[in-house]
Every structure is written in structure tokens, then in C-alpha cells.
Amino acid sequence: MSVTHSDTPAAPTTAPPKAGTPATEVTDGPAAGGAGVPHVVGRVDDVPPGEGRAFVAGGVQVAVFRLRDGSLHATQAACPHSGGPLADGQTDAAVLVCPLHLYAFRWSDGTCTGAAPPVRLFPVHDEDGALVVTV
């Protein structure tokens, strides 16, 4: 599989870019058209077990979670309800809970257990320790 290495440093959704960060268009959704493209966004070890971290994959802000069983999940970084930082949410094997208003989103299909719109889910995998997100 061909993997595109991102030249964009990981950036948390809650902090502004650091000075000297190259200007890069960052969006809240996948690039228009075509199949997804895999991007190396960092190392799997950048995400502590049981937590999430924000990254940029091909110009798309994503939140990647590494569950305690080692499995990986990726979703859009901003909550579809009101823009909450999903990377700061709590998760288990079934759902991700947004820290802002506590709506829960299913890892199975991105749907919300409440009334919020669904989140986008992105394929993510470990490639020899590299964290690869397809957007």
C-alpha cells in the first residue's frame, strides 16, 4: 500500500498553530472526490492507550483514539453537534463521548446515541508503528 507522509505536524484542535508552522489548508472533512488516501500522521505511540489525540491528515483535522485493547479509531476532530474537541473525549470499545455536551457517538457507524448528527469515521491502522489515517 502506498502511504503519503504528511508534512503537516500534528496540531491539537484546542491550540493555535505554533509560530513557524507552514501555512496549510485545514478542513473539517475529506478532500472532495475519489477514494481515500492514506497519510502517516505520527507514531502509534503518540496516542497513549485509552486516549485520543488530534492530527491533520491530508489537510483534514482528525481525532485518533487508541483503545486499551490496542485498537485504533479515527473520526473528525470537531464534534458535529457544536464543534467540541472530540480528541479530548472519553471512549470505550463502543462509543466516543464528546467532552462538551456529552453526546455519545458509536464507533460502529458514527451515529449519535442522542440527537446530534453523526460523526465521520476514517480508516486508521498501525503500519510498523506509524499511525496511518485514510481521508
Ligand code: FES
Ligand atoms: S459539541 Fe459535542 S456534544 Fe455538543
